[in-house]
Amino acid sequence: MKPTRRAMLEPYILLLPSILYLAIFFAWPMAQAFGLAFRDDAGRWTLQFFQRMVGDASFWPALSATALLVAVIIPLQFILALAMALLVMARLRGSGALVYIYALPIAVSDLAAGIVWFSVFTERGYLNTILQGLGLLERPFIFLQYGSTWALIAVILAEVWRATSIVFVILLAGLQGIPNEYFEAAEVFGAGWFQRLRRVTLPMLRPSIQVALILRTILAFQVFAVVVALTGDGVKVLASEAYQWYNQWRNLNVAAAYAALILLISLLSTGLYLRALRSRSEAAGA
């Protein structure tokens, strides 16, 4: 078969719908978010909506809670996911069932996760039932009190529970891709378990870790339904504020300012990760 002009065009024709679609429903609204956030009704550039967002009493609590959640949840998830992946690789009996259970929350929505953990942390819930049953508490403790540290801990546990699975699957896939000879060689040279983890496993996993880090961090900045389902209004985050500004006050501009902020933070953190992980691998290679 000789490539005809039509055959040369074929791939582009096949790609065209997806390009058009993403231009209309991805790129355009993305740009539009900035327009809404930084331009007034007459089309002039303005910072008034941004100032209104920053001046709102809920802004700093929402920003700091979101940052705190990301800073605590992401490292916890990576440690737990790595442990889970290594446990599966340890060839235990029933490790097939283990993979299934560990991967289960991948398909669980953030809303459902919030409700599930609400049954644990609510005042008349399972945690109090168990603690009181063990005689550790005299009467039920209110974990989900407005703005309390316990409410944040509940959110952290629920988010770690829900979103570690995806990291686990990515890391497990990465682990399975590392040739066995590397571990055997390290063992021959007398490397212990911990040394093999540090010198072989983690460096070889870097691409998987990078993918999972970026994916998880971007989603973590959008944390929303878990927080609302668990604490109601008790913990404020950036996405719930965006939702409130639109749903309660019908203020599209300030809601868009929150959206633009989430977007900027996400892009910034992706950039930082790419830089940090690349420069480190180059330094290791040098």
Next chain:
Amino acid sequence: MTRRPAPPASRRLSRALVYLAAIVIALYIAGPIYLVAVLAFSPRDVVYGYPKPIVPTQISLETMAFFINSYGILDSVKNSVIVAVLTLGLSLAIGAPAGYALARYVFRGSDIYRILILSTRAFPVVILSIPLITAYITWGLDDTALGVALLHTAMALPTTILVTSSIFVGVSKDLEEAAMTMGCTRLGAFRRVALPLALPGLAASAIFTFVLSWNEVFAAAILTIQNQTLPARLIVQLNQSPIPFRFAGGLFILAPAIVFMLFARRYLFSLWGVKLR
């Protein structure tokens, strides 16, 4: 294999600790799902009661029935299914051809396209719903299932493209070429050879898209007022609703997720792990 040979006694001890860790983590993950299921299938006074039962004392459909018969729930379930099916159809119709092109053709710009698709992951897609509100009002798409589905498709499309591409890479090109030498057109060869072979993978990808849409809360809650999907309706009502409503609703969203995992387990790694790199 990756473990160092050790004297039997200490080895057995460390083996036991490994098993213990595996079981503790499994309990952390499966336990809460079990507990919420116990509540969803307990009668109302048990759900309100304290202490809560860890083993179900009496199984009842009262709580689930109360949830399903609550005002607007069945409509929102219907909306959820419509949105999810539209999303699934749209993303396959638009994404699969692109995935096929990436898998089968060598052409200029394919790398740039691939990088562009990958880089969409760096954007928080959910926030797109806010700028889309005004556009939807002009287009007459506000408060419609189609409007939500269009945004869900934008969320699912990059993954659909990359996943379908990897599925078609896995389907041998030779078979298609053989069909073409025997007189099939390119389209005919695709339909008769590549498509049937790719079908299980495409089905797994479709299930994944369905669940993504079924689970999505933020955009659905922003873009609809009356025609809410189930998660959108729940998030609006949740904090004013009675406790049995919440737990039954939670289980109702969870159940398809569990079924999804049963069906798609085999494809999990090709969908999520290996191909993401």
